[in-house]
Amino acid sequence: MSLRSQLLKGVLEGCILSIINRQSTYGYELSVRLQEFGLSDVSEGSIYPILLRLQKEKLIEGTMQKSDLGPKRKYYHLTEDGQHALREFMEQWENIKLPVDNILNKGGETD
């Protein structure tokens, strides 16, 4: 796997955890949210392998619930481990965001 897609995968995992943490949600809605936030490059289906992995790592859990209108859906919520992983991701992201932005903007020049 290329470094680029690995980077994207890690970031996407963090974003998914964050969205689910705000409100328990199901697959289709999750993909709509990601697109709304501007991650339109991500193909819709690519969230499902990630959701499976997050379940396998016990960071999220799915339960079948009847939606207001329409059929039953699998709603995901974060587990305790998931909340821990989200906090960790946010910390790491904070640490990396500013330096990377600075490097990219100034082409690596230090003042």
Place this chain on the structure above:
Amino acid sequence: MNSKDFIKLNNDMREKLSEENKEIYEDMLVYIRLSGNKSEQQTEEVLFELLEHLLEAQKEGKSARDVFGNDFKKYCDDLIAEIPGEERSFALVFGGYIVLYFLGILSTFYGLGNFLIHQFFDVGSSDYTFSIGSGITVVILDLLILSGFIIFVLRWLKNSTFKVKKPNKWVEFLRLWLISMIFIGATVGSPIIMPSFGSEITIPVLSFAIVGIIFFIISFILNKKFRITK
């Protein structure tokens, strides 16, 4: 919800897909279901999610290609890699169920058939003499032939997915017919060509039917208890 409930729901909801989306989705479904020793529960849950997603996308005029990308096989492989394996205990129950069911059919028909032929046409004997050594070998051999047959058919089904050009139905039918004939021939033929070794015993031929029916009952109970097929 149990995996069997998901399968039923999936069968109903799949009908709402458009012709083109349905063809692609059903290929994905077969390919993913035949991916080997994966948790049936997790497999059916994610298949159901994909179906719901595709139905929602369809409402907005999107195609399967828009949702899953252009390489469906690659997408399915990525998905399969993340599905957890089946629990060993269930895999054992499932294997036991198939073995009992298969031996049940074989034994019942053999016992009942020979008994009736003897009763009505006075052909053969109501007793059956066999040697223990070759008897056990034949049973093991038949089970090996059965597993070979199952593996072949599953591979064959999996390979039939994502084909741009659909193969000729008659050629496919003939091929499967031929394989089935070889399977049945090998199963029935193995006791005939097996040389006898080990000490010989004689039992009434009808006892095969009784053993077969007991196997049936056990496999039926297993099926009820663990929801293997329904």
